[in-house]
Amino acid sequence: MSLRAGTFLFQALLMRKLAILCGLLVFAHSPLHAAGPGGVASIDRSLWPEALNSQSAFDRASRAEVLSFGRALSDSERMNDDALRDAIGVKQLDRMAVDHMRAVYWQRLAANYRMASADCRPGDDFCEEIANETDFRRVAARFEVAREGRYARWYPADQAFQRTYLHELLRLASLFSRVSSEVDIYSDRELTGNELADRQFLLTFDDGPSRADGNTDKLLATLRQRHLSATFFVLGTSLQQRLGQTSASQLATTYQGMCVGTHGWEHKSHGTWAEWQGSIERSMSLVRSTVPASATPLFRPPYGQRRSDSGPFFASHGLRVALWNIDSQDWSAKVDADQVRQRVLTLMLLWRRGVILFHDIHPKALTAVPWLLDQTSGANVKWIDCQSYR
Structure with missing residues (x-):
């Protein structure tokens, strides 16, 4: 190799290393909001077997989604810290913040399930009777649907949706002490939509x-x-x-x-x-x-x-x-x-x-x-x- 060619190669390698270093520095100093969740939850609603054209149909679909999210939430509580950290895509897991938001979600889910079940009739789907949040947690933890039947195609797709969505939320929860977001509030003067009435x-x-x-x-x-x-x-x-x-x-x-x-x-x-x-x-x-x-x-x-x-x-x-x-x-x-x-x-x-x-x-x-x-x-x-x- 000629001296000129060697010099050119050295300069090229040096420039490449500098570019990588600058990229790392930019990433290191970029605000954390620039890195969104690894996956965005989405689902094909046509897998649900009926239209939502009545209050009872809306409530039935609502009960199913509440139970499905509850199942994902219950499953996440059995994950160790390393597995959860990798699942939600953070370098350091703030377990206290995550557990706080889990408790908030359990409370909301139990309340939503009771509202969605208010008009249940004998034989209606997803209408297990619950008296309190503890009952709801028990029902949600074992929620699943038959492999054959009208909800068989919806259930696996919805479980994938709810797991991904839960990971979006728990990621925000874990980051909240360093990077605030919509996942939690600092005072009752902050509005979120959760203060609205049902529906x-x-x-x-x-x-x-x-x-x-x-x-x-x-x-x-x-x-x-x-x-x-x-x-x-x-x-x-x-x-x-x-x-x-x-x-x-x-x-x-x-x-x-x-x-x-x-x-x-x-x-x-x-x-x-x-x-x-x-x-x-x-x-x-x-x-x-x-x-x-x-x-x-x-x-x-x-x-x-x-x-x-x-x-x-x-x-x-x-x-x-x-x-x-x-x-x-x-x-x-x-x-x-x-x-x-x-x-x-x-x-x-x-x-x-x-x-x-x-x-x-x-x-x-x-x-x-x-x-x-x-x-x-x-x-x-x-x-x-x-x-x-x-």
Whole structure:
């Protein structure tokens, strides 16, 4: 090898090592929200053998999902720390935080099962009588369906869904002390959707507005056509850009009948950003001056991340943190529009109430929302007025 060629090879190897090192450094200093769950739970709802076009049909499917998640939860409690850590994809397992959220889920599941079983009749499916949470845990721990029968195709697929979904939640729980998220709250002033009544749901959309005549406008037209209201958590930068295309009065008309909260000035973690207070104040001021009739005193933190000591700041500004308990994952390239809507419907059956998170800058909600409305028509589901939620 010539000296020149050897020098070139050495330089190439050096550059490659530097590139790898820089990549590692970037990864090491990137916020943890950049690394999402290893898998995103999705399921084919056509495996369920009946439509959800009545309250009894909704309740029957709800009981099945509650028991199935309970079975996954019970199974996870038999995993040792190493196995659980690997399953949820964290380097260090915060067992105390995980156990705390497990206890919360058991309580919610038992309550949901009782509500879904209130109108059970003799011979109805998934209607074992329970008196308390202990009874429910026992029933859920041994839940399974016959290998032959109307639920035989649904059960293995749903168990896979519920295990993956549970791992999403337990991952967030384990990270919560270092990276806050929607999985838990710091005070009762933070809203999650769990405070809603049975069968009540609220649609919410993050990251807008889009450019004029884009996804946001199409979604607003769809909502009005279906006589629905929703809460839009807008970014200050996006709202400012839209004001370069659309006047404030036109935007006020665009959002008429909806609620507009703030998502901060930029899509950054408000748990670590030094300027998080200014971000909220500046963006809320722009919302109130642009769409005063639609402005709602709610802040949704990007990634659900906010400081544990931020409560006094929000209280002093008359704001509440608005999280969610049903994540559509519509931003993720791992799931398509059909998987998004099937996921949301399954989680509606599981939690029986809640705030649903979509993003109006992505097109998946445009097909998901009308489908969800059609699937639950006749099931006594109530889509609440956004003005009542604050």
